[in-house]
Amino acid sequence: MIAQVMDNDNDVIIDLRHLSKVYGSGPVAVRAVDDVSLHVARGEIVAVMGPSGSGKTTLLQIIGALMRPTSGEVMIGGRDIASLPEKALPQVRLKTFGFIFQTPNLLSTLTAAQNVEMVVNLGGVQGNTARNKAAELLERLGLGHRLSHRPAMLSGGEQQRVAVARALANDPQVLLADEPTANLDSKSGQTVTELLRNISKEQGKTIVIVSHDHRIRALVDRTLWLEDGRLRVRWSDGVTLDPVCLMAIERTKTPDSFQYDGDTYYFCSVECKKRFEASPAKYRELSSSL
Amino acid sequence: MVSLAKENLLRERSKIALSVGGVVLAVFLIFATTGLYYAISAVVDNMVMKAGADLWVTSKGSSGSLHSPSLPSNRLASDLKEINGIQKVSPLIRRPIATDMNGEQVLVSINGFDTVSGLGGPWKVVEGKSTPRDGEAIVDRVLAQKKGLGIGDSMELEGKRFEIVGISDETFTLISYMVFVTLEDARSFMPGDLTNFFLVTVKAPGDVTQVKQAIESNLPAVSVSTSRENAAQAKEETVGGFLPIVFVISAIGALVGVLVVGLLVYTMTIEKSREYGILRAIGAGNLYLYRIVLFQSLTVSILGFVIGAAISPPLMSGMQYLVPEFVSTITPRMMAWVFSLFVVTGLVASFIPVRRLSQIDPAVVFKQQ
16 A cells, blocks of 8 residues: 655645545444545546445545545545535535536436536526526537437436536536446447546546546546555556655656656656656655655 | 426426325315304304494393393383483394204294394395395295295294295304394294394494493393494304314314325425435535425425315305305405415425435435436
8 A cells, every 4th residue: 555645735636634434333344445545636637446345436425525534634625624514515515526426317307408507506606697507518518409308318428428517517626426437338438538538638627536447547647546445556557656746656647757867757747747856866765765 | 597396396297286186175175164164153243243233232141142041121122212322222033943844843043123223134135125024034045045945935933924035145054044024023932022132223333332331320130232242252152162173174184285295295305315315415405405395395285275275166156056054155364364374284294304305315326226
């Protein structure tokens, strides 16, 4: 296991600190999430993969303020949402996160446009402004001709795209996706995945995707492996550590590398690369001590 | 604003129709019962208020006007006329008589009034004339309808024959039917020179209290009440006992409404619990969810009221046609009261699924459908 810790700065949107979730107590206690620490930068797409029962969904629920951790801190944009009172959490979910689930989970009696508009309404925008925003989002996702269709009249891929539009309705900083392609055929799955990538890159959204789908790795910035509730590095997959923040990163995915003293160093972000360039000897020593 | 509550209701038409039907029945039940109470109450009120008197004079200690044991002597009339401020004094005989009609015992209330002054006579004649002569009678509409009596027919009361010359409305008191005859004819049903009441009118309307006090001080052997006091007492004596039954039936109706609407919104909450879970997951608070249930609950209650209020009058007329004794009236005030009752019903019913709503786990969204 690696503990991925770095100084909190403006680039970090999700900062999990020694997060644990224990179900039950005594000898039957199950540690679904076990001492997970993690940083996710703004605009980054992170995939959390792992076998069934590894704690992926629990981790996602904790990040998304749908479940409280047994211990640890969930810093979102510098604020610990785990310490907020219960009544404050719906607003956090509404304004900070957009959720995309395995099944689209659209409201069956509402049209595609209404499903999105309703969330805009919940965010405090009403009337034509909300209606136009919903239509605009759906049009952007290629569903302009499906605005007045109810979920039952849409294909699985279309439903999932409506769910993506709904997730974007209140312009959240973070999108949390739980197996977004699991119920889709390969083509629709690919469309949704590419859609998420484009959203992240074009709109600077941070996206955390929990998935079994290995194809998703090609589109994300970083893949984390969760096993028995713990984040593990799969060194065999070309994973290395960012010498500054000690984040596990895949060599082939990072755009930022730097040659120093005959070695190549990889970074999760330009910020880390800049820090390394400023004092390479310090960071090389730190990373080699691990 | 998107109304999920409205959209959900529109997609559940058959379920809504059944629930609204239940509320409509409850509304009708309340209207019928309350209407019956109101109609009888109005009749009793009219019997006093529309008799045309300012003051009612009875034997000392007797009360009410319908079946009062008041038996003052006829001679009291001349004593009353000597009191200052009195304009007219008219005796009135009201006596219940059980009579046989077509082999069935019927309780009628003989109403013998002074046809010259008109005080105590019928106040709403729907057919024929309003002033009988000796040997003539004006009978209640319900009695006439029930026994197939009409103008020109005859009826027998304690061996005395009367020709029916008029039909009066609003003169069925739930326990007896009023029959109006001349004072002279009514005397044959009374012992000696006794009467039941003296109806008094005063010269100046503002002097009623003064004249009342004057009668009480000059004639200590009588009781005097204003028409309003007498009406209140008469209502208490006749339909007062019926009022708790009206409340009980109204309460049952409201309870049926609460259960029907509550069951609907509870069922809809259970069926839509995943969708409520989705809403909670994406950030809807409990208040938002509660508002959905409240809207559904109030819509069904109010819709049930509107339909119930619309169909009750014709339905009650139909029932009245089939069962003449079913005299029932709907007034604007009654409408307002029943409307308020069903708004409260909707509010109360919306609380039924609240606990269930608050227990819905937003994490349900992570489970496969």
